[in-house]
Amino acid sequence: MTDGTGLLGVGGHDDHDFLSGYLDGELTSEERAEVEARLAASPELRAELDEIRVVRDAVRSLPRRDAPAGFWDTIVANVETAADDDEVAVAGDLALVSDLGERRARTVPWRWIAGTAAAAAVVIAVFVVPGRAQVRPNVRAVATQHGAASSDMGDTISPLATISPLVRRR
């Protein structure tokens, strides 16, 4: 940190870089002792240390950001595909695409796949599922069986319980 010239550095310019090094435990024991001596003598330096500590702690407390659901399955497949393509390109003496922007054109961005899947799910939910989910009794079958049961047993109520399975999805 000091290149053997003390905390003020080679040019004597004190930019207080050592304060972050102090917070991060990146100083030697000698440098640390020197910083602590200067902190004890300077309220301004202590104030700056506190300010930097707050910022540092704030960044370190940022929550870990997670990828959206489905990202990893897609990305694994994408990487396999892209790697295979590169191997073919190298075998064919073609330029290896290392530019991310160019690679984007060759690999299917995972979010397109996720978006397409989401759109398909919406279509199914809106147009297909409601029709399948409508539960209607088969009126003709119910009436026929009810009538037959009534005439056979003379009881018009209890047979209904056995007819209920005729209710079906359309």
Add this chain to the structure above:
Amino acid sequence: MADGVPTWEEVAREHGRFLYNVAYRLAGNDDDAQDLVQEALLRVRKGLERYEPGSLEGWLARIVTNVFLDEMRRRKRRPTDALPDDPGRVLPPAPAADEAQTGLSDEIQHALERLPEEFRVPVVLCDVSDLSYEQIADATGVPIGTVRSRIHRGRRMLRATLTAGGVGA
């Protein structure tokens, strides 16, 4: 895992969240983070033969950082692309009605996005990836004294941005 070297699928499964988090803090948005992770994993897949067992997450952080810096250079060559590290060109998104509950985390993330990349990278590698200054110097190819200086200046810039935004950092 053979000889302490994981397969790339194991890297994706066990360290993917770490990789994604670093990518997100560097890029500032999910779309770019996803692209960075995809490219980083491709490089991991190709480079695992050269990996020497040690700090795997340090190695991953270096890879995703290189992918990020490559992408920044590519965008600078194509100025029609937005540059999130240019405060004068890209401002933090205005809060929308449904973002009324935007919290301190978002403010800090926006402040990170406003840092020029030479400051953002070492701050993220230090405070998000938890790399040592030596590892950061190795990852970014700059002297350790420069790393120390950029981390400290980056933090001061962050504080200035947060304070100007009304966050009492």
